[in-house]
Amino acid sequence: MRRQIARRDLVVGGLSSLAISPTFSNVASAKTDVIRFGLTPVFLDNDLALLKRLQDFLSRQTKREVQLVQRRTYEEITSLLISGQLTAAWICGYPYMAYSKQLAVVAVPLWRGRPLYQSYMIVSADRDATKLEDLKRDLHAFSDPNSNSGYLVTLAELAKIHQKPEDFFRRSFFTYGHRNVVRAVASGLAESGSVDGYVWEVIAEIEPNLARRTKVIVRSEWLGFPPVACLKRLKSLPETQAVEHALLNMQSDPDGAEVLRLLRLDGFVAAPANLYDGIARKMREARSLG
Amino acid sequence: MALQTSKLSFDPRRWPLSIRVPAVVVLLMFTVSAVVTDRVLSRLASTQSRHLSELTNAYLDGISSSILPHVLRDDVWETYDALKRAGSQYKGLDVNWTTVVNADNYVIASSAPKQFPLQSQFALEIRLPKTGSTQLFLDGAKHVSRFRRQIIYQGRTLGTIYGEIGISKLITERWDVLKALIITNTLLTLALAGVGYLAVRRMLKPVAVLSNHMRVGAESGASKIPDQQLGHPNGEFGELFRTYNSLVENVAERERLLKHLAEEERLASLGRLASGMAHEINNPLGGMLNAVDAIRRHGDRPEVRSTSVDLIRRGLKGIRGVVRSALATYRHREEDRTLAATELDDLALLIAPEIKRKKLQLEWRNDLVGDFQAPAHPIRDSVLNLLLNAISVSPQGSTIEFRVTADAKVLQIDVHDSGPGLPKDVSDYLNANDARTLPLEDHRGLGIWIVKRLLGEIRGSIHADTNARRGSRITISIPATRGKSLLDVEYENVA
Numbered sequence: 001m002r003r004q005i006a007r008r009d010l011v012v013g014g015l016s017s018l019a020i021s022p023t024f025s026n027v028a029s030a031k032t033d034v035i036r037f038g039l040t041p042v043f044l045d046n047d048l049a050l051l052k053r054l055q056d057f058l059s060r061q062t063k064r065e066v067q068l069v070q071r072r073t074y075e076e077i078t079s080l081l082i083s084g085q086l087t088a089a090w091i092c093g094y095p096y097m098a099y100s101k102q103l104a105v106v107a108v109p110l111w112r113g114r115p116l117y118q119s120y121m122i123v124s125a126d127r128d129a130t131k132l133e134d135l136k137r138d139l140h141a142f143s144d145p146n147s148n149s150g151y152l153v154t155l156a157e158l159a160k161i162h163q164k165p166e167d168f169f170r171r172s173f174f175t176y177g178h179r180n181v182v183r184a185v186a187s188g189l190a191e192s193g194s195v196d197g198y199v200w201e202v203i204a205e206i207e208p209n210l211a212r213r214t215k216v217i218v219r220s221e222w223l224g225f226p227p228v229a230c231l232k233r234l235k236s237l238p239e240t241q242a243v244e245h246a247l248l249n250m251q252s253d254p255d256g257a258e259v260l261r262l263l264r265l266d267g268f269v270a271a272p273a274n275l276y277d278g279i280a281r282k283m284r285e286a287r288s289l290g
Numbered sequence: 291m292a293l294q295t296s297k298l299s300f301d302p303r304r305w306p307l308s309i310r311v312p313a314v315v316v317l318l319m320f321t322v323s324a325v326v327t328d329r330v331l332s333r334l335a336s337t338q339s340r341h342l343s344e345l346t347n348a349y350l351d352g353i354s355s356s357i358l359p360h361v362l363r364d365d366v367w368e369t370y371d372a373l374k375r376a377g378s379q380y381k382g383l384d385v386n387w388t389t390v391v392n393a394d395n396y397v398i399a400s401s402a403p404k405q406f407p408l409q410s411q412f413a414l415e416i417r418l419p420k421t422g423s424t425q426l427f428l429d430g431a432k433h434v435s436r437f438r439r440q441i442i443y444q445g446r447t448l449g450t451i452y453g454e455i456g457i458s459k460l461i462t463e464r465w466d467v468l469k470a471l472i473i474t475n476t477l478l479t480l481a482l483a484g485v486g487y488l489a490v491r492r493m494l495k496p497v498a499v500l501s502n503h504m505r506v507g508a509e510s511g512a513s514k515i516p517d518q519q520l521g522h523p524n525g526e527f528g529e530l531f532r533t534y535n536s537l538v539e540n541v542a543e544r545e546r547l548l549k550h551l552a553e554e555e556r557l558a559s560l561g562r563l564a565s566g567m568a569h570e571i572n573n574p575l576g577g578m579l580n581a582v583d584a585i586r587r588h589g590d591r592p593e594v595r596s597t598s599v600d601l602i603r604r605g606l607k608g609i610r611g612v613v614r615s616a617l618a619t620y621r622h623r624e625e626d627r628t629l630a631a632t633e634l635d636d637l638a639l640l641i642a643p644e645i646k647r648k649k650l651q652l653e654w655r656n657d658l659v660g661d662f663q664a665p666a667h668p669i670r671d672s673v674l675n676l677l678l679n680a681i682s683v684s685p686q687g688s689t690i691e692f693r694v695t696a697d698a699k700v701l702q703i704d705v706h707d708s709g710p711g712l713p714k715d716v717s718d719y720l721n722a723n724d725a726r727t728l729p730l731e732d733h734r735g736l737g738i739w740i741v742k743r744l745l746g747e748i749r750g751s752i753h754a755d756t757n758a759r760r761g762s763r764i765t766i767s768i769p770a771t772r773g774k775s776l777l778d779v780e781y782e783n784v785a
Contacts, residue, residue: 139407139408139409141367170409171408171409173365173366173367174367175367176367180367180371184367184370187370187403187404188403188404188407189366189367189370189399189400189403189408190408
């Protein structure tokens with residue numbers, strides 16, 4: 001775990017310096033008319049029809065060409081965002097907070113009326129486990145090392161009992177997707193997993209056969225929902241403004257409303273103050289073990 | 291028809307051709323079917339094995355290249371995800387599970403993680419060879435095939451892919467093919483057997499016609515095959531039928547000639563008897579003429595007249611006996627319904643001249659009283675023939691015995707001569723159950739043939755017991771028939 005964080009810091013540091021270099025500025029501004037919108041598995045990004053609708057909606061609303069950019073890991077998208085290669089990206093609150101100096105929130109989704117979500121700890125449906133301690137010596141599936149709900153929260157919870165994942169779990173691995181965590185636990189590949197509560201609930205609704213093979217044993221406190229973020233210095237660009245406008249007015253547009261319905265979200269809002277304090281706290285807790 | 295009505299035996303050699311040929315067809319078809327089925331199934335099994343092997347290799351080629359980078363990075367999820375994706379992409383393979391282990395034989399990932407948990411020591415119950423890059427093992431009992439392939443990168447073994455493929459579909463396919471073959475072959479065999487049966491029946495129909503005619507001919511005289519059944523003259527059976535008809539004509543002609551000969555023989559006998567009769571009549575005639583002369587000359591004398599009339603009466607009575615016997619012998623056949631004992635005794639009168647000529651002793655005993663219900667003519671003709679034969683073969687001065695016994699059902703007549711005995715062919719002919727045709731050379735046995743034929747007409751039988759020293763004893767037995775007696779004795783009132 002320490003190794004992962006250390007590596008991410010290095011990458012972030014490197015990319016941060018690159019992001020402000022003229023080279024990347026040129027790259028980013030070379031196609032000012034094109035909106036490059038980064039996506040991460042903070043939602044069910046495996047639904048191609050949904051992605052197409054989102055792309056069409058953004059394109060129509062912004063009156064620009066919109067390219068959706070997906071990568072396997074959060075880290076890759078975050079790097080692209082930090083380096084200025086993306087106009088905006090829907091990232092997790094954890095990398096947002098990690099790069100809060102460079103990043104600004106464009107809009108935050110509303111889920112069940114609030115810009116908040118939880119992290120779930122799930123196990124196989126036929127298991128008797130009810131609390132974190134029951135998962136000791138488990139094979140544990142994390143979502144992504146840069147995911148708040150799929151990694152950081154569990155890390156922070158373990159830190160509270162002075163445990164590190166590599167000591168507490170028999171083995172852990174990353175699936176690089178919340179849905180993959182659910183699949184890993186449902187299939188028996190992992191005995192437990194850390195997953196985005198919003199994603200699990202949506203899966204329970206649209207893929208009940210998959211979700212019912214797992215059960216939630218621990219729910220975290222409510223934390224700031226993964227935001228759509230951009231580089232602070234690019235927030236005033238017309239493209240970024242267009243994206244912000246489109247997202248904030250999404251629920252009033254029929255196509256946008258349909259996209260929101262598919263996402264099981266209520267809309268996007270401007271980020272309330274201190275929305276990600278909880279995640280910042282988790283980061284501190286996680287770092288407390290050194 | 292004999293072909294259809296023959297009772298089926300368990301011995302196939304006794305089966306009719308119309309059954310034997312289809313049976314052979316069935317046997318041959320069964321053998322051919324068994325061989326073909328075996329070949330088809332062997333070929334199918336070999337094709338299935340080859341396809342399975344090719345598909346398995348294609349599958350392994352696919353997953354080994356896709357999981358290689360993940361195995362290198364020890365990436366559990368991506369390895370698992372690659373295995374799951376591959377499992378659903380290869381529709382031709384029913385992959386039960388695939389498991390990837392590292393060089394130390396610990397599970398990196400498995401498509402069936404509950405069966406092969408992560409990081410557990412991989413221990414499959416079946417023995418897998420430790421060498422070679424890819425192997426395929428068929429476990430027919432469990433309907434699975436298991437495979438193994440090493441993951442080698444830059445000359446280093448990173449791990450091994452193990453897996454199991456369900457082959458139930460292949461086994462089912464084999465069973466389906468076997469069932470289809472059995473059903474098809476059975477239907478084909480039955481159809482061919484049916485066709486064979488009908489074809490052979492059709493082909494043998496002329497044989498049945500011939501057989502039928504021959505059977506009927508054996509029972510009641512041969513008859514010709516009608517022209518409309520003769521078929522083409524150049525055909526095998528057309529030729530045979532025509533030959534058969536020629537044979538029937540020849541037999542009929544021969545029989546006609548025999549009858550003609552028999553009639554001539556009868557007339558010859560009549561001639562001999564007539565000369566005897568003339569002699570018998572001539573003797574009293576002399577006395578009677580003398581008596582007439584005596585009446586003419588001394589008719590006024592009562593004693594002469596009385597003596598002469600008595601003499602004439604005795605003489606006439608003698609003549610009447612001879613004439614009555616001759617008439618009875620040659621009376622029209624239709625009038626015969628009943629045999630009277632006296633009709634047999636009359637025969638003694640008929641042969642008396644011959645007996646006398648050869649100076650033979652005739653021991654005559656007739657136990658028949660009254661009538662016997664049987665046609666008189668054939669019996670008298672037969673007996674007369676036997677007696678004449680006995681006389682002709684008996685040496686001078688020897689004895690001929692004649693015996694008649696009877697009850698209500700059977701009349702039995704023995705004729706025993708003192709001759710040299712019957713030739714063997716004649717006695718065999720007499721003793722044969724069915725001796726319709728005459729086996730004797732020239733017509734020396736013509737009388738015998740007549741006897742046999744006459745007795746045949748009235749269901750009588752004949753038996754010859756012949757001996758060179760004691761002569762021959764010929765016995766005829768005649769069963770009684772039902773019918774009223776029509777014997778009319780023309781001289782009843784005269785007597």
